[in-house]
Amino acid sequence: MIDDILAAIPLGFFLSFMPGAVFFVLLETSVIKGFRAALAFDIGVVLADIAFICLAYFSSYRLIQSIKDEPALFVFGGIILLTYGLISFIKQKRSSRNELVNQNSKEILKKDYLSLFIKGFVLNFINVGVLGFWLAIIITIGPQLDMEKSRMLTFFASVLGGYFLTDIGKILLAKQLRSKLTSRNIIKIKKVISIILMVFGLVLLAQGWAPSEERNYVIDRLENQD
Template structure:
């Protein structure tokens, strides 16, 4: 059991520092809205990871093959993510700086943690690549764990726990930046996060529209390393 936990820790660390839409929005939420708000958002994202793990575990090879042969799933997820980022960016551009700061303050006062939880869940859930990641982990690690349900349960609990602990560290570090925030910086952060989400959505779209071409480019880059 200890060996399974030790094997899971590096994977949890890698997962937590992987740059993605959730990664950047988590930092933004911590900086602008505080620790509890970021924690609610993170719990939503982790819950969607747990859902993906369960889907991957019970579907494994069949679902992996389906994702590979159904680029429409990437197009759907990428389009939602891109539109989410675009709408957020346009709303920021149209609103005044004071309105944006007031909105952030209202969110803190309302303590609307459920909406933040839902935001974290759906922002992670629409990224079909996350499901592919967990499918890959199960296929790669399942045989090493003898496909034993108890060992796999311990392994994934250790992965998610490590991921969550590192996220708490990121939230606390990002929170220190609150003292340096100005109205202008808040607007810049919000715009930057929206652009990051649009970029990730765009690449998901490319993966769905040009799956063979994109995989060929990735293989070529890896060979040149």
């Protein structure tokens, strides 16, 4: 069991630093709204990962393969991210600087943790590539764990635990930047995050339109390994 935990923790640490929409929004939430708000957001992200792991583990392999390679799901997720980022960017452009200062001062104090939790869950769950990733991990790690439920549970709990603890460290570090918050910096942060969300939305759209062979390349390589 100890070996399984030690093998899982580095993977969780690595996952925490993988660039993506969730990565940047988590940092933004920590800087602008504080530790508890970012923690609520991150719990939603982790819950989406748990849902994907359970789906990949308990569903049949063929079903997961068909779901994760469905172009419409990539396009749907891409449209949501692109639209969300575009609306956020336009909102910042239309707001006056004074409105932003007042607006964000209220946001920092706002305790709407449920909406942040849902936001974290949705942002992670609409990325079908995450489901493909967890399926690949199960395919490669499962046989090494003899597909034993107890060892699988220990391994994935340790991965998510390492991921979550690393995220807490990132949140605490990002929180230190709050002392530098000015109206100008708030505007810049929100604009940059909006652009990043649009970029990742376009990436998902591109994946949806790409030939299925390209999306299957990594999984096929893993399956053919003896």
